[in-house]
Amino acid sequence: MRRAFYAAITLFGVSLSVFVILRILPGDPLVAILGAEGHAQMRPTDRARIMADLGLSDPLPVQYVRWLGDIAAGRLGKSFFRGDTVAEQILHRGPISAEIGVLALIVSWLVGLPVGILSALKPNSMPDGLARALSVMFIAIPGFWLGMLIVLALLFWFGYKAPIVIVHFWNNPWQNLQIVVGPGVVLGLAQGAYIARMSRSCMLEVISEDFVRTARAKGLREWLVVMRHALPNALLPVITISGVLLGFVLGGSVAVEQAFGVPGLGRALVTAVIERDIIVVQNLVLLYAVIFVGVNVLVDLSYAWLDPRIRYG
Amino acid sequence: MKDRTNDQDRPVSVNRRAFLKRAGTVGAGAVVASRLHRPGLAAAQDATVRPDPASKRGGTLRYAVHNAPAHFDVHQSGTVANIGPQSPMYDTLLRRSPKDGQTIIPDLAWKWEISPDSKKYTFHLRRGVKFHDGADFTAEDVKATYERIARPPKGVVIPRTPLFATVGDIVVVNPHTIEFRMTEPRPKAYMLGAFASGWNIIVRKKTLEEHGGNLRQVMNYPGTGPFRHVSRKDKEVWIQERFPDYWNKGLPLVDKLEIYHMMPFSPELGATFLSGKVDYARLLDPVSWRKAKEMQGVTAAAFNQSVIQAFWMNTQKNKALADPRVRRAIHLAMDRHTLVDVVKDTAPMQVGGFVYPFHEMSTPVAELEKKLGYQKDVKPAVQEARRLMKEAGYGNGVKNLDFVVRDVATFKLWAVAIQAMLKEHLNIESNLRVVQVSVWFDEAAAGNFDLAISAIVSTLMDPSDIFSAWYGKDGPQNYSRWTNPVFHDLASQIEREVDDTRRKTMVRKAEEILENDPPLIPVSYEQIYDAWYNRVHGQNPSTYFGIYDVVRWDQVWLS
Numbered sequence: 061m062r063r064a065f066y067a068a069i070t071l072f073g074v075s076l077s078v079f080v081i082l083r084i085l086p087g088d089p090l091v092a093i094l095g096a097e098g099h100a101q102m103r104p105t106d107r108a109r110i111m112a113d114l115g116l117s118d119p120l121p122v123q124y125v126r127w128l129g130d131i132a133a134g135r136l137g138k139s140f141f142r143g144d145t146v147a148e149q150i151l152h153r154g155p156i157s158a159e160i161g162v163l164a165l166i167v168s169w170l171v172g173l174p175v176g177i178l179s180a181l182k183p184n185s186m187p188d189g190l191a192r193a194l195s196v197m198f199i200a201i202p203g204f205w206l207g208m209l210i211v212l213a214l215l216f217w218f219g220y221k222a223p224i225v226i227v228h229f230w231n232n233p234w235q236n237l238q239i240v241v242g243p244g245v246v247l248g249l250a251q252g253a254y255i256a257r258m259s260r261s262c263m264l265e266v267i268s269e270d271f272v273r274t275a276r277a278k279g280l281r282e283w284l285v286v287m288r289h290a291l292p293n294a295l296l297p298v299i300t301i302s303g304v305l306l307g308f309v310l311g312g313s314v315a316v317e318q319a320f321g322v323p324g325l326g327r328a329l330v331t332a333v334i335e336r337d338i339i340v341v342q343n344l345v346l347l348y349a350v351i352f353v354g355v356n357v358l359v360d361l362s363y364a365w366l367d368p369r370i371r372y373g
Numbered sequence: 374m375k376d377r378t379n380d381q382d383r384p385v386s387v388n389r390r391a392f393l394k395r396a397g398t399v400g401a402g403a404v405v406a407s408r409l410h411r412p413g414l415a416a417a418q419d420a421t422v423r424p425d426p427a428s429k430r431g432g433t434l435r436y437a438v439h440n441a442p443a444h445f446d447v448h449q450s451g452t453v454a455n456i457g458p459q460s461p462m463y464d465t466l467l468r469r470s471p472k473d474g475q476t477i478i479p480d481l482a483w484k485w486e487i488s489p490d491s492k493k494y495t496f497h498l499r500r501g502v503k504f505h506d507g508a509d510f511t512a513e514d515v516k517a518t519y520e521r522i523a524r525p526p527k528g529v530v531i532p533r534t535p536l537f538a539t540v541g542d543i544v545v546v547n548p549h550t551i552e553f554r555m556t557e558p559r560p561k562a563y564m565l566g567a568f569a570s571g572w573n574i575i576v577r578k579k580t581l582e583e584h585g586g587n588l589r590q591v592m593n594y595p596g597t598g599p600f601r602h603v604s605r606k607d608k609e610v611w612i613q614e615r616f617p618d619y620w621n622k623g624l625p626l627v628d629k630l631e632i633y634h635m636m637p638f639s640p641e642l643g644a645t646f647l648s649g650k651v652d653y654a655r656l657l658d659p660v661s662w663r664k665a666k667e668m669q670g671v672t673a674a675a676f677n678q679s680v681i682q683a684f685w686m687n688t689q690k691n692k693a694l695a696d697p698r699v700r701r702a703i704h705l706a707m708d709r710h711t712l713v714d715v716v717k718d719t720a721p722m723q724v725g726g727f728v729y730p731f732h733e734m735s736t737p738v739a740e741l742e743k744k745l746g747y748q749k750d751v752k753p754a755v756q757e758a759r760r761l762m763k764e765a766g767y768g769n770g771v772k773n774l775d776f777v778v779r780d781v782a783t784f785k786l787w788a789v790a791i792q793a794m795l796k797e798h799l800n801i802e803s804n805l806r807v808v809q810v811s812v813w814f815d816e817a818a819a820g821n822f823d824l825a826i827s828a829i830v831s832t833l834m835d836p837s838d839i840f841s842a843w844y845g846k847d848g849p850q851n852y853s854r855w856t857n858p859v860f861h862d863l864a865s866q867i868e869r870e871v872d873d874t875r876r877k878t879m880v881r882k883a884e885e886i887l888e889n890d891p892p893l894i895p896v897s898y899e900q901i902y903d904a905w906y907n908r909v910h911g912q913n914p915s916t917y918f919g920i921y922d923v924v925r926w927d928q929v930w931l932s
Contacts, residue, residue: 087811092443093589095451097532097830097842099814100849109528141443144607152606211644221648224633225609321641323609331608335443336811 063360067353074349078342079124089114089140089336114140116338127342137339139332146343149328156226157313157324159240160247164309165302167248172255173298177286179256180263191260195253203246203312207319210242226323243316243324250312251305258301262294269293296367303359310348416477416565418484420470422928424623425911432931433629434909437642437651440634441608444589447574448522451532451830453920456571457655458611458632460924461625462505463574463596466496466515467565471928474676474917477569481510481597485565491558491871494568498549502620504577504595505602512551516543517578519553526586533832535841535849536567559837560871566833571922574598599625599927608634619927626911626930638720638782646904652931653905653912655920659718662902670907675721677731678899679834679919681843682722682783684776684791684826685852685893691774691823694853697890698765704891705758706798707791708751713897715790716783722897727844727887728836730898731918734880735836744888755798762799770800774823777806779813784826787896791826817852825852828899834918836880840864844892855892908932 090110091099102110111117115126130137136146175195179188214220222242227235266272267290275289276282314326325344332340363370438457447455447463468480479485482496502510521529523537542554555564567573580594588594593602597620600613613630633651635642643661646654647668657665657673666673686694686703693699713722724747728735741747745754762768778788788805795801803824808816817825829850831839843850846861863883870876903914911929914920 086815087809088815089811091811091814094449094530095443095532096810096814096827097451097849098449098530100818101532101534102530106528106530113528149607208640211640215644215648219648221644221650224635224645224650225606321644328608331441334809334811336809 063357067357070353071346071349075128075342075346076124078345079120079127082336082338082342083120087336089116089338092335092337093141131343131346136343139340140337141335146340149340150325150344150347152226153323153325153328155228156236156240156322157317157326159229159236160243160313160317160322160324161306161309163240163244164247164251164313165306167245168251168255168302168305171249171252173259175252175256176259176298177263177291179260180267181286183264188260191256195256198249198253201250202315203250204315204319206249207242207246207316210246211320222320222322224321239322243313243320243322246316246320247309247312251302251309254301254305254308255298259294259298262297263290266290266294292366296363299359299362299366303356306355307352310352416467417470418479420476420478421480421483422468422471422478422621422624422925424626425928425930428626428911428930429932430626430628430930432627433631434627434653434926434929434931435631435633435651436653436655436926437633437635437645438655439637440611440632445592445594446529446588447572448518448531448533448576449529449589450572453637453656456921456924460571460574460598461600461613461630461926462598462602463576464502464598465569465571465573465575467569468571468925469569469917469922471912471923471925474914474923477565480569481515481575487561487564491561491564492555494553494555494564495546496551496553496568498551499620500549502597503618504597505616506577506595507618508577508579508595510575510577510597511548512545513548513578514575515551516545517581518573518575519543521581521586522573529587532849533567533570533572536563536570536832536838558869558871560835560868560873560876562873563833563835563837563868566835569922570832571924572832599925600630603629610634621927625925625927627926630926649906652909653903655901655903657902657904659721659902662721662904665904671904672907672913673902673904674913674915675900675902676914676917677729677919678901679729679832679921680828680830680899681725681729681839681893682787682826682828682896682899683893684824684896685817685822686891687820687823687825687853688856689854690820691771693765693767693771694823696765696767698761699767699771700891700894701889702758702761702765702799703795703801704888704894705746705754705761706751706794707746707894707896708794709747709895709897710749712787712790715786719782719786721900721902722783723900725898726895727884727891727893728839728880729834732834732836734877736881736884746888751798758799767799770802772802774801774803775806775821776803777808777813777816777822777825779827780807780809784828788826791896820854826896830919832921836883837864837868840867840883844887851892853892855890857886857890857892860886860890 090102090107094102108117115123138145175191179191182188222238223235227239229236272285272290275285313324314330317324317326318330329341329344332344439454440458442450442452442454447459464481466480466482467477470476470478481499481502483499484497486495498512498515504510520543522531522533523540525531525534539555539557539559540553541556544552544554546552574596577595584591592605599616599619601616603612603614605611611632615625615628619625635645637656638658640658642654643658645651646657647661647664662673665671686700688695709724713724716722723730726736726741730738730741745757748754776788776792778784785807792803792805795803813827816822829843831842841864842848844860845851846856860883863879867876867879867883870879901920908931909929910932917923
């Protein structure tokens with residue numbers, strides 16, 4: 061209950077921040093609506109009329125309460141521009157972005173965890189040095205840059221380009237995979253580097269513990285010592301960081317989707333920010349916040365399940 | 374019913390004798406026929422678009438262009454994001470020929486007459502034209518469309534309204550004839566160009582009434598065009614199919630259009646085209662375009678865009694910039710050939726002055742490049758610029774200019790180069806402030822800048838359009854808040870002058886005024902890079918002006 065309360069407070073803070081920031085930032089949504097030439101010709105009466113049509117002429121508290129009321133009623137509002145609803149955008153684009161996020165998470169664990177364990181088991185060896193160098197490299201390289209390189213390499217070497225419109229998994233799994241695999245792997249490798257470093261340091265700490273020495277003294281084979289005794293105890297911090305890394309995945313997906321030309325939610329958010337499409341921006345930011353907070357609450361709750369010593373009151 | 378309007382039985386080809394004969398009897402034709410060698414002013418009343426005899430029917434044209442418009446009201450728009458995907462669904466009164474992109478030819482009006490005093494334009498409309506919802510097209514639809522464009526209702530802003538400022542009454546003579554009565558004459562080329570603009574699509578009177586005159590949120594309103602709406606996924610693809618009841622029998626030639634959303638000059642657009650995922654790409658970046666040009670089975674074309682890239686100087690905020698000598702000095706301090714070079718891998722550009730450098734009335738480029746400010750060797754221009762600064766009392770330069778830069782790759786590259794040129798040549802120091810597009814126009818409109826760099830478009834190539842919109846005293850894009858009574862008076866005369874020779878002399882005089890008292894600093898003029906696979910036939914935009922007038926795809930076919 062306490063965690064749910066904190067989560068609600070956090071989301072309230074996010075909603076207030078995004079609402080206020082979007083209204084105080086300079087920039088006129090009517091430039092995108094009317095175009096530069098139309099905007100230059102606009103009369104004050106036209107402005108008043110259009111702003112009223114968009115619901116932007118009411119006092120800010122009224123606009124804010126109306127927005128919260130709409131969310132409570134399940135109405136996520138409409139884009140200022142093309143008339144499509146935010147809910148439609150989420151339903152159409154959300155699955156692609158979600159797939160990319162999940163794939164990134166899987167890749168980060170599949171790559172990061174074995175690398176971290178191997179590094180920890182042979183510290184300061186050549187494989188450890190290589191793994192550490194690679195992990196620093198993947199942390200340092202911006203995902204959108206790597207994404208663009210991959211797109212260009214595939215194009216110029218193989219004349220290949222992934223499908224240019226959204227194909228959902230349930231319509232054509234193969235084409236869908238072609239869309240999500242690039243951004244998923246690029247995001248996953250960057251997060252995998254963090255996981256590798258975290259799991260290495262945790263494993264190094266755990267394998268010098270008494271219970272691991274006892275397990276070895278019992279004559280257990282090394283892989284059993286690692287998998288059954290050391291790893292479960294080293295995983296807790298890695299799970300914690302995975303929750304935090306989800307924030308990086310969500311944030312990173314905005315740029316990486318752009319680099320790969322994937323029309324996901326991240327890309328919709330970029331366009332909405334440029335166009336000052338306030339309703340879309342505030343609802344998508346809130347959605348991202350809900351996902352981030354929700355995953356972190358789940359991570360917190362999973363501690364109790366993973367480590368019986370932890371109990372929440 | 375005798376069909377005298379649907380000119381299926383009219384001769385398809387135009388020989389010069391027949392053309393001149395008709396032109397002799399039709400006022401507008403008489404003016405333009407003698408200029409057929411200058412496509413900018415040409416009009417051909419009997420040149421309705423016909424299918425290429427060698428053409429094949431069928432297939433799907435996959436076309437990539439920016440197609441995520443902020444709204445769907447073409448009249449209220451000024452961006453390719455509307456014209457690109459929506460143009461194939463609509464017709465205009467007149468249109469530009471897809472053969473050269475310049476000659477004005479019939480569209481929904483099969484014939485037109487202009488009174489000798491140029492104060493009455495009469496259009497004879499085709500019969501048997503259907504909207505996509507099955508309704509008949511009549512003169513009432515044309516009247517409703519043009520009443521809206523010339524006199525928009527409250528809350529509706531139409532960038533082309535100033536083109537029709539002299540349109541008085543619009544009179545429906547009968548369901549297939551309409552008259553535009555002008556309050557004062559305008560050059561015929563100017564008015565015909567306005568009627569042929571791709572922006573002025575004909576919409577149904579009933580549609581406008583149903584939506585209170587505002588179509589911003591109406592995605593699929595019926596047109597009479599060769600293609601009709603099928604489906605649309607925002608920022609992905611707009612699918613249209615052949616309209617079987619299209620008035621121009623035999624057209625369109627392809628069965629389906631798939632219009633993919635790709636941002637202009639983006640690597641994604643280049644990759645999509647080069648990988649063969651689309652047949653035709655518009656607004657390619659220079660690197661992809663050059664690559665496409667080298668490919669076998671691909672044609673790549675460059676053509677002029679209706680845009681000037683420039684920076685403005687706030688004459689009301691900054692005392693130094695109010696002085697014409699300082700502005701002339703800044704104008705002369707620009708190394709324009711280098712500025713074109715700076716962005717050569719980002720966007721294609723060309724050097725030009727205050728009027729489109731490719732317009733027949735402007736100073737020809739060869740002549741222009743002999744003038745100070747346009748020469749490759751900038752030393753003489755810089756010398757003169759320094760003299761002017763000294764004479765104006767700013768020999769030591771100017772400090773702390775607020776330089777507002779629109780957050781676009783080309784403007785950011787130019788801003789740095791211009792900042793360096795101003796410092797090196799004139800000791801003018803500026804601070805760059807990069808802002809999003811919506812902020813840029815806010816700041817420009819509010820006058821919160823000293824220097825501000827961006828790009829602006831015009832509907833017509835005609836100087837009168839840009840003299841009023843860009844340099845007019847209350848011109849919507851006169852961000853410098855520049856005034857020059859002599860120029861404004863001359864521009865007003867140019868707008869009324871119907872004799873082309875006299876008009877050209879006046880335009881050159883206006884250019885001289887602008888050179889000496891610059892309202893903005895021209896940086897360059899944009900070009901457009903298109904490319905298509907050779908299986909696409911019937912469209913080559915090499916001689917087109919801009920990307921807004923010829924986007925119908927009705928004459929295009931696939932092999």
